[in-house]
Each structure stands twice: as C-alpha cells, then as structure tokens.
Amino acid sequence: MSVVEQSISSEALEGTRLDRVGPRAFALSLGTAIIAFALALLLGWRQNDGMQQFMFGYYMAWIFFFCIAAGSLYFLLLHHAFRAMWSVVVRRLAEAMAANLVLMAVLLIPILGGMHLLFSWTSASFMHTDKLLVRKLSFLNADFFTIRCIIYFVVLGGMAVFLRKRSNAQDETGSLRPLQAMHRMSRWSLIVAFWVINFVGVDFIMAIDPKWFSYVAPIYFFTMVMVSVYAALPLFASWLQTNGILQKQITKEHYHDLGKWLLAWTLFWGYIAFCQYVLIWYANMPEETGFYQRRIMGPWGVLAAVLLAVHLIIPGFGLMSRHAKRHRGVLTFWCGWILMACYLDVFWLIAPQQYINTPLGRTAGVMPTDPYHFISAAANKLLWLPLRPVAIEIDLLCLLGMGGLFLASALFMLRGRALLPVKDPRLAESLAFENY
Amino acid sequence: MSRDAATIHPGVVAEPQLYGLLAEFSGPQELLDAAAKVRAAGYSDWDCHSPFPVHGLDKAMGVKPTILPWLVLGGGVSGIVGALALAAFCNGFDYPLIFSGKPYWGMPPHVFIAFPAMILLGAVTSVFGFMALAGLPRFYHPLFSSKRFQKVTDDGFFISISAQDPRFSVRWTGEMLRGIGATAIEEIKD
Numbered sequence: 001m002s003v004v005e006q007s008i009s010s011e012a013l014e015g016t017r018l019d020r021v022g023p024r025a026f027a028l029s030l031g032t033a034i035i036a037f038a039l040a041l042l043l044g045w046r047q048n049d050g051m052q053q054f055m056f057g058y059y060m061a062w063i064f065f066f067c068i069a070a071g072s073l074y075f076l077l078l079h080h081a082f083r084a085m086w087s088v089v090v091r092r093l094a095e096a097m098a099a100n101l102v103l104m105a106v107l108l109i110p111i112l113g114g115m116h117l118l119f120s121w122t123s124a125s126f127m128h129t130d131k132l133l134v135r136k137l138s139f140l141n142a143d144f145f146t147i148r149c150i151i152y153f154v155v156l157g158g159m160a161v162f163l164r165k166r167s168n169a170q171d172e173t174g175s176l177r178p179l180q181a182m183h184r185m186s187r188w189s190l191i192v193a194f195w196v197i198n199f200v201g202v203d204f205i206m207a208i209d210p211k212w213f214s215y216v217a218p219i220y221f222f223t224m225v226m227v228s229v230y231a232a233l234p235l236f237a238s239w240l241q242t243n244g245i246l247q248k249q250i251t252k253e254h255y256h257d258l259g260k261w262l263l264a265w266t267l268f269w270g271y272i273a274f275c276q277y278v279l280i281w282y283a284n285m286p287e288e289t290g291f292y293q294r295r296i297m298g299p300w301g302v303l304a305a306v307l308l309a310v311h312l313i314i315p316g317f318g319l320m321s322r323h324a325k326r327h328r329g330v331l332t333f334w335c336g337w338i339l340m341a342c343y344l345d346v347f348w349l350i351a352p353q354q355y356i357n358t359p360l361g362r363t364a365g366v367m368p369t370d371p372y373h374f375i376s377a378a379a380n381k382l383l384w385l386p387l388r389p390v391a392i393e394i395d396l397l398c399l400l401g402m403g404g405l406f407l408a409s410a411l412f413m414l415r416g417r418a419l420l421p422v423k424d425p426r427l428a429e430s431l432a433f434e435n436y
Numbered sequence: 437m438s439r440d441a442a443t444i445h446p447g448v449v450a451e452p453q454l455y456g457l458l459a460e461f462s463g464p465q466e467l468l469d470a471a472a473k474v475r476a477a478g479y480s481d482w483d484c485h486s487p488f489p490v491h492g493l494d495k496a497m498g499v500k501p502t503i504l505p506w507l508v509l510g511g512g513v514s515g516i517v518g519a520l521a522l523a524a525f526c527n528g529f530d531y532p533l534i535f536s537g538k539p540y541w542g543m544p545p546h547v548f549i550a551f552p553a554m555i556l557l558g559a560v561t562s563v564f565g566f567m568a569l570a571g572l573p574r575f576y577h578p579l580f581s582s583k584r585f586q587k588v589t590d591d592g593f594f595i596s597i598s599a600q601d602p603r604f605s606v607r608w609t610g611e612m613l614r615g616i617g618a619t620a621i622e623e624i625k626d
Contacts, residue, residue, distance in 0.1 A: 282544070
C-alpha cells in the first residue's frame with residue numbers, strides 16, 4: 001500500500017475535540033442515570049413482585065443499548081474490511097460506542113444475577129412439563145448460559161478494545177501498520193461477530209420463550225442491531241454538531257450515506273420480520289405459533305400493528321427521498337423515530353413474556369392457558385389500558401438510566417482524543433466526500 | 437450537377453433546417469466554466485456532451501431533478517394495489533380455495549404476490565419512464581451529421597445550443613460561444 005502524503009489544513013481539524021462540552025455532558029448524563037435508576041429501583045421495589053418488573057425493564061433497556069454497541073462494532077468491522085473511505089469521519093464516534101460493549105458486559109451482571117426473574121427456563125419444574133423443553137435443558141441452563149455470555153463479551157468486547165487501541169496507536173505514530181492490522185482483523189471478524197450476535201439473539205430474544213423455535217429469530221436480532229447503529233450514529237454526530245463539535249467535518253454527504261444505510265436496514269427489518277411471520281403462519285405448528293399468538297392477538301396485537309407502522313411503513317416512506325436524507329434536521333428526526341421504534345420492537349418481543357410466566361417463582365411451571373389472563377375483557381376495549389399493567393414508567397426510567405450510562409461511557413471513551421482519526425490516510429478524501 | 441436528395445426530388449425532401457450551434461471546448465474544466473456561463477446567459481434549450489461524466493456538470497448546467505422517482509413510486513404502488521386486488525378477487529371471492537385451514541383472504545401469502553408485482557412494475561416504470569423522458573428510442577440525431585462531433589466518444593467536449601431556444605440567434609449565440617472559450621463553432625443542419 002503506497003503512502004499518499006496528504007495535506008489537511010489545520011482549519012479542517014477545528015472543533016474536533018470535546019473540550020468543555022465533554023465533562024459537562026458526562027456529568028449530566030451520569031447524574032441522569034443515577035437518578036433514573038434510583039427512581040426505577042424504588043418504583044420496582046414498590047411493585048412488591050420480587051423486583052421482577054424492574055428486571056424486565058432493565059433487561060429491555062440493556063438489549064436496546066447492546067444493539068447499538070454491537071452494531072457500532074459491526075459498522076467498524078465493515079468499514080475496515082472494505083477499507084471504506086466515506087465513513088472515516090464517523091469512525092471515531094463508532095469506536096466510542098463499540099467500546100461501550102465493555103460497559104454492557106458490566107451491566108450484564110445484574111441480569112445474570114436476576115436470571116430466575118427473566119427466563120422461565122431457569123425453573124426446572126417448568127422445564128420438566130414438556131418433553132421438548134427437557135431436551136433443551138442441555139443448552140438452556142444457568143451455567144452454560146453464563147459461560148456463553150462470557151464468551152460473547154470476550155469476543156465482541158475484545159474486538160472493540162482491539163480496534164480502539166489500534167486506532168489510538170495510529171493517532172500517535174501516524175504509521176499505516178495499525179490500519180493494516182485492523183483491516184486484517186476485520187476480514188475474519190466480520191464472520192465471527194455475525195455468528196456471535198446471532199447467538200446473542202438466540203439467548204436473549206428467542207430463549208425468552210423457551211418453547212419457541214424460529215430459524216429467523218437470530219437474523220432478526222442481527223437486523224435489530226444494524227438498524228440501531230445506523231440510527232444512533234447520525235443522531236450522535238448530529239448532537240455533537242449541535243454542540244459545536246465536528247461542524248465542518250461531517251457534511252450532508254455523510255448524513256446522506258448513513259441515511260441510505262438506515263433506510264436499507266429498516267426495509268430489511270420489515271423483510272425479515274415478515275419472513276419469520278409467514279413461515280410460522282404457513283407451517284402452523286403449535287410450538288411455533290404460540291409465540292405469535294401471544295403477541296399479535298388481543299391487547300399486544302395493537303402494539304404489533306403500531307410496530308409495523310412505526311418501524312417499517314412510516315419511516316420507509318419518510319426516508320425514501322434523497323432530500324430527507326441530506327437534511328440534517330429531517331434525518332435526525334427519523335433517526336430518533338427509528339430508535340424509538342427499535343425500543344418498541346424490544347418491548348413487543350420481551351414484555352409480553354413477563355405476564356405469560358407470571359408470577360414466576362411462585363407458581364413456576366404453570367403456563368397459563370389464557371395468555372391474556374392478566375387483563376380483563378373490559379380493559380381490552382381501551383387502547384391505553386393494555387399497556388398499563390406493564391408499569392411502563394419503570395421501563396422508561398431504566399431506558400433513561402441505561403442511556404445516561406451509555407452516553408457517559410461513550411464520552412469517557414472520547415476524552416482527550418481527536419474525534420477524527422487524524423492520521424488516517426483516507427481522512428482527506430472522506431472530508432471532501434461527495435455523492436454524485 | 438448536385439446529387440443531393442433535395443435536388444433529385446424537389447418538393448419531396450425538405451430544405452435542411454438549422455438545428456443549432458455546436459461549440460467545442462478543449463477540456464472538462466473549460467466545459468464546466470462554459471456551461472455555467474451559457475446558463476447565466478439565460479439559454480434553456482441546450483446540452484453538454486463529454487466522453488465521460490464530468491462531476492459537477494449538472495450543477496453548473498442547473499439541471500432540474502427528474503420526476504422519474506415519482507413515476508416509479510406510482511408504478512410500485514399500483515403493483516401492490518393491483519396484485520392485492522387480483523388475489524383478493526380470485527381467492528377471496530371468485531374461487532375461494534380451501535387450503536390447510538387458512539382463511540380465504542389471508543394477507544401473508546398475498547404479500548408474496550404483491551411484493552414482486554411492486555418490484556416488477558417499479559422496474560418497468562423506471563426503464564420505460566426513463567426512455568420516455570429521455571426521448572428514446574431515437575436512431576438519429578442532427579448532431580450526428582457533424583464529423584467533428586464524433587470526437588465526443590473519445591476526447592471532445594461540446595456544448596450544443598438548439599435553434600428552438602428563444603434566445604437563439606446564429607450571430608449572437610455564436611459570438612457568445614466564442615467569447616466563453618469555444619475552440620471551434622459549427623452550424624448543424626437537420
């Protein structure tokens with residue numbers, strides 16, 4: 001690889017550090033996180049359900065932010081494997097979010113501790129009610145689950161830390177060697193990370209309903225991961241720009257390309273969601289249809305319809321135009337919208353389960369025959385009531401708290417560093433990038 | 437005696453009419469500069485010709501965005517609506533099919549029909565819509581009569597201004613083109 005000496009004027013590197021914004025935003029988001037978690041814990045304790053409601057809220061928030069972190073890692077791997085040029089200017093932001101996988105690993109500990117509140121497969125008496133479930137015990141047991149979690153985070157977190165370290169080294173020395181190392185590592189990591197994320201999907205989404213079988217669920221989770229990052233990355237960049245950082249470096253051309261990816265993954269999400277649904281609909285086997293029966297009929301069906309609209313149809317049309325993707329404000333709006341839809345997706349997948357195995361621990365092993373036993377027929381008639389028993393404020397507080405920690409950690413990762421990989425040989429090209 | 441068609445068949449073949457002016461420029465940058473000036477001079481019925489895409493030329497010429505995306509959207513939507521209507525009529529009304537206990541009018545299988553129908557009609561609209569908007573197929577263009585214009589596939593950079601343009605006059609347009617750096621100017625007869 002030949003070294004092309006590039007000249008980037010010092011003017012082009014103006015406003016590429018967090019400076020004063022960093023510590024203030026860090027303190028603010030950390031403070032928000034502490035208050036939100038304290039409130040969520042208090043409200044969760046007052047539910048008097050052995051903290052189950054809190055654990056579900058925490059779990060959903062954790063999945064949502066794991067998606068963003070893992071997606072950022074995958075974005076980086078794609079960037080390095082294909083030696084992409086256009087995305088050099090947002091590389092460092094993705095590095096910070098990918099390094100948050102370390103944070104997500106720490107935040108996983110409460111989930112491992114409260115496993116029995118989340119997963120019905122932790123109850124041996126429940127698992128022995130069904131021959132199918134007994135055969136799954138060799139995979140779905142607390143020890144193996146913990147081991148798998150460790151493997152996932154050693155692999156994914158290791159990749160993220162490696163990319164961050166190499167990237168730092170390049171900033172200091174300006175040598176091409178770290179870039180080559182990242183390229184070599186990304187080629188095989190693309191495949192490994194893909195499989196690891198798929199397995200996370202099996203463990204954290206599919207296993208929430210231990211009876212369920214779906215070949216598509218892991219790739220569905222992978223799609224959630226990819227949609228999240230292409231929504232979170234422009235949002236993060238846009239937030240920094242509002243605070244006077246990277247204002248000249250990230251242009252509408254970069255937003256345009258991020259927007260194209262966002263649209264593509266949003267449509268792919270719809271495609272995969274439909275694939276999964278239609279296969280199960282056609283085959284019509286009880287061990288598969290139960291999952292959907294509980295999620296598309298009755299009160300949760302309203303949420304399913306809303307999800308279809310807000311995650312696919314509305315943003316699909318909203319992002320279709322080139323002008324929408326090239327306008328920072330409009331794109332930012334759709335990024336926020338889609339992130340909200342992503343959380344709704346997690347909520348729709350996870351939250352119903354809480355009421356299907358309720359009350360876990362006390363009557364473990366009994367699958368209620370009526371999946372909507374938790375709600376009266378009269379309440380079904382009102383749209384807002386079905387969601388009421390979920391104690392949604394705890395979920396939202398957990399989301400806020402986790403978001404605060406996520407942002408604080410990302411800002412911590414970016415402290416004292418240039419927000420651009422200043423010695424990347426393709427930086428000049430990326431700064432001048434234009435869609436023709 | 438002249439042997440061209442107009443003398444052999446008087447009254448049958450029309451007199452050659454002026455199509456417009458063709459101006460040659462020495463390179464892509466010159467073409468870009470000239471395009472901006474022609475645009476500033478207020479011409480509307482004109483075009484640039486180059487052997488390869490010159491980045492920024494659309495902007496310099498002030499080319500308006502095409503309406504093709506809207507046509508394709510219309511094609512795609514009519515594909516979805518048409519396919520769903522056909523499936524609803526056939527399976528739900530005209531000849532209800534009993535199939536493994538599924539409802540006669542179940543949405544999921546019909547998405548398989550609606551989705552490719554959307555792609556087909558969208559793709560067909562984009563191909564034929566593009567051809568219609570670009571005035572294709574067209575086997576002959578007056579510019580092809582110019583020997584000089586053959587360089588456009590190799591190393592020639594040209595601007596042609598149609599005689600139909602309201603601002604067109606052989607003398608003033610010619611002078612304007614020479615003034616903005618044309619290396620050669622030719623009258624094109626149709």
